[in-house]
Amino acid sequence: MQKTAELVFIPSPGVGHLASALEMANLLIRRDERLFITVIIMKAPFETKTSIYTQSKSEDSRLRFVELPHHESISDSTSKSGVHFHTALIETNKTRVRDVAARIKTTRLAGFVVDMFCTGMIDVADELGVPTYVYFTSSAGFLGLVFHLQSIHDHQNEDITQFKDSDIELSVPSFVNSVPTKVMPSVVLNSQEGASMFLARARCFRRAKGIIVNTFMELEPHAVKSLSDSKTPPVYPVGPVLNLDSDEGSQQSDAIMRWLDDQPPSSVVFLCFGRMGSFDKEQAKEIADALERSGYRFLWSLRQPPPKGKMELAKEYDNPEEVPPEGFWERTAGMGKVIGWAPQMAVLSHPAVGGFVSHCGWNSTLESVWCGVPMAARPLYAEQQMNAFEMVKELGLAVEIKMDYSKDLNQVPLTAEEIESGIRKVMTDDGEITKKVNDMKEKSREAMTEGGSSYISLGRLIKDLITNMDFHSQKFVDNE
Numbered sequence: 001m002q003k004t005a006e007l008v009f010i011p012s013p014g015v016g017h018l019a020s021a022l023e024m025a026n027l028l029i030r031r032d033e034r035l036f037i038t039v040i041i042m043k044a045p046f047e048t049k050t051s052i053y054t055q056s057k058s059e060d061s062r063l064r065f066v067e068l069p070h071h072e073s074i075s076d077s078t079s080k081s082g083v084h085f086h087t088a089l090i091e092t093n094k095t096r097v098r099d100v101a102a103r104i105k106t107t108r109l110a111g112f113v114v115d116m117f118c119t120g121m122i123d124v125a126d127e128l129g130v131p132t133y134v135y136f137t138s139s140a141g142f143l144g145l146v147f148h149l150q151s152i153h154d155h156q157n158e159d160i161t162q163f164k165d166s167d168i169e170l171s172v173p174s175f176v177n178s179v180p181t182k183v184m185p186s187v188v189l190n191s192q193e194g195a196s197m198f199l200a201r202a203r204c205f206r207r208a209k210g211i212i213v214n215t216f217m218e219l220e221p222h223a224v225k226s227l228s229d230s231k232t233p234p235v236y237p238v239g240p241v242l243n244l245d246s247d248e249g250s251q252q253s254d255a256i257m258r259w260l261d262d263q264p265p266s267s268v269v270f271l272c273f274g275r276m277g278s279f280d281k282e283q284a285k286e287i288a289d290a291l292e293r294s295g296y297r298f299l300w301s302l303r304q305p306p307p308k309g310k311m312e313l314a315k316e317y318d319n320p321e322e323v324p325p326e327g328f329w330e331r332t333a334g335m336g337k338v339i340g341w342a343p344q345m346a347v348l349s350h351p352a353v354g355g356f357v358s359h360c361g362w363n364s365t366l367e368s369v370w371c372g373v374p375m376a377a378r379p380l381y382a383e384q385q386m387n388a389f390e391m392v393k394e395l396g397l398a399v400e401i402k403m404d405y406s407k408d409l410n411q412v413p414l415t416a417e418e419i420e421s422g423i424r425k426v427m428t429d430d431g432e433i434t435k436k437v438n439d440m441k442e443k444s445r446e447a448m449t450e451g452g453s454s455y456i457s458l459g460r461l462i463k464d465l466i467t468n469m470d471f472h473s474q475k476f477v478d479n480e
Contacts, residue, residue: 005110005469006036008101009135012115013044013089014313016275020137020214020363021115022063023241029062032462036108040100041067042093042118044085068096087197090120098124110469111209119204131209131468133461138362140215140223140237141390142383143205144174147232149188150202153195160199164189174223177393183385183403206233209468212461214239214362216447216454219369219395219440236461238454240366240444244345253343256299257350263297266354269423270373272301272342273359277380278314280305281323283413288324290419296427297335299353301342316340348373355426357401357419360387369397372441374433376401376426378414397436399425 007028011021018041025037101109101124112125112132125132136143148170152158163181172179187194205211215237217224227235260268271287273279279287284302291298302323303314317323320338344364347353348371356373358364359380365387368375375398377388391398401422402414447454 003466004034004036004108005466006038006104006108007110007465008097008104008112009037009039010097010112010114010118010121011039011041011135012086012117013042014275016363017115017117017137019243020241021113021135023243024113024135024212024214024238025063026060027238027241027458028462029060031458033062034466035110035462036062037064038100038104039063039065040097041065042089043067043070044089066100068093086117087120090118094121094124097121098127101125101128101130110465113212116201116205119201119208122204122207132207133465134205134208134211134233136205136211136213138214138383139365139387139390140213140220140227140235141174141394142362142386143211143213143235144223144226145172145179145184145386146198146202146205147227148172148174149184150199150206151231153199154203159195161189161192161195173226175390175394176222179386179389183389185381185383185386187382208233210234210236210461210464212236212238214241214366216240216444217457218443218447218453220390234464236457238458238461240370240448240454242345242363242366242370252339252341253346256337256339256343257346259337260299260347260350260352263352265351268297268299268352269294269355269357269427270299270301270342270347270353271357272344272347272364273303273378273380274361274364275313277359277361278303278305284323285325286413286416287419288328289416290423291336292328292332293416293420294423294427295335296355296423297352298337299342299347300336300338301340301344302338303340345371355423357423357426360384360391360398362387365391366444369437369440370444372438374398374426374429374437376422377403378419378422379403395436397433397440399429399433 009021009025011017021039025039029035029037109128109130111130112121113135114121114132116134116136119134122132149160153160163184166181168181169178170181188198210233213235216239217237224235224237279302291300302317302320304317306313306315317340320340321329324338345367348356348367353373355376356368357376357378358368360377361384365375375391377392377398378401379385379388385403388398388403392400399422402418446452449455
């Protein structure tokens with residue numbers, strides 16, 4: 001009888017992280033019939049679409065979902081920082097996760113796969129005597145930076161908050177170019193609390209049995225190779241792990257696609273900034289002016305910020321067409337469309353789209369590569385400035401609108417002139433970036449096919465999962 005192995009997946013809350021985790025889970029069970037996966041969902045109080053999403057993805061009997069109930073302490077923490085929220089989420093749910101995992105027969109439990117923000121659950125896996133694998137949903141370059149900062153803090157006794165507002169450039173093993181400290185996530189630099197959280201997470205990564213990275217060797221060859229040393233756990237680049245058909249079929253999506261059908265090839269610049277990306281009316285007016293001045297056709301996903309101090313998703317404007325300056329629509333008649341929610345993958349796949357103005361979230365970055373659409377970088381928060389730096393300076397696969405390394409970009413409105421310049425650069429590329437992006441588009445597909453780099457890496461991961469399961473199962477028996 002063929003041995004089976006069960007994995008417990010623990011994604012960070014929110015449909016964005018859940019979607020990526022489920023694509024990874026499906027990739028595994030499609031590849032090997034021995035694998036079964038239980039996804040434990042810790043829901044954020046502001047997330048309302050989780051159940052609908054999981055119902056649409058629960059067709060395979062080897063993939064099941066367990067939704068944990070809300071807890072009042074987690075609801076209260078949404079008015080605080082992301083650090084407080086994730087800490088409360090993990091600590092409150094440790095016992096619940098252990099109870100779910102303990103019901104799985106020990107001889108079948110191969111380990112935990114935890115989101116990069118859920119590393120506190122490694123304690124639960126250790127308690128159950130099984131290995132943990134981290135699912136790292138950002139770039140290999142950024143993973144290398146995480147380890148480098150932890151190393152210089154722990155082994156060279158340097159306070160990493162000293163880099164705030166500094167012009168220092170670091171030599172980071174995962175980057176060819178020196179990395180300006182101003183592109184590092186503000187949460188790392190702005191407070192000892194944020195830095196401590198960041199460093200603690202890096203130490204947890206080192207405790208993992210392996211790190212699954214949503215990237216592919218051809219995209220980040222230097223970064224991936226730099227992580228192949230005895231100082232870090234094995235790294236498995238298995239990407240691009242993308243949800244290729246999640247945005248199709250709704251009435252809103254159909255209307256957007258019909259509009260694109262009427263536009264000439266490569267004529268539309270698409271502006272979209274992720275589920276958390278939003279702009280107040282002041283910045284929105286600058287973007288509108290830039291679009292009008294550029295003269296390009298546009299599709300603009302415009303969303304308003306949540307209430308100040310609240311950890312919530314960006315919301316729809318009641319009427320997004322009222323946000324641009326007076327007379328905007330008359331002057332740009334027939335040239336553009338302002339929307340709220342955007343079916344991003346479907347839009348990027350449409351032949352009418354010639355450029356993508358993006359916040360540089362890693363999923364969006366991979367989608368732009370997969371679809372072969374050049375990107376103009378306008379990072380907003382988290383590690384997005386690092387992603388922008390890598391795409392623009394390190395890999396030459398994007399153009400820069402503005403990466404103001406000395407300030408929090410989300411609080412500094414860009415001028416219409418700056419935005420217009422970026423739009424023109426991405427839409428009138430001389431061919432060098434477009435050629436590179438199209439070449440990487442083909443490589444991204446080859447990586448996922450049989451014999452490709454990510455296909456081979458996934459096979460290596462599965463082999464190690466089974467081997468490590470057998471080892472830990474025997475160790476568990478020996479200790480009885």
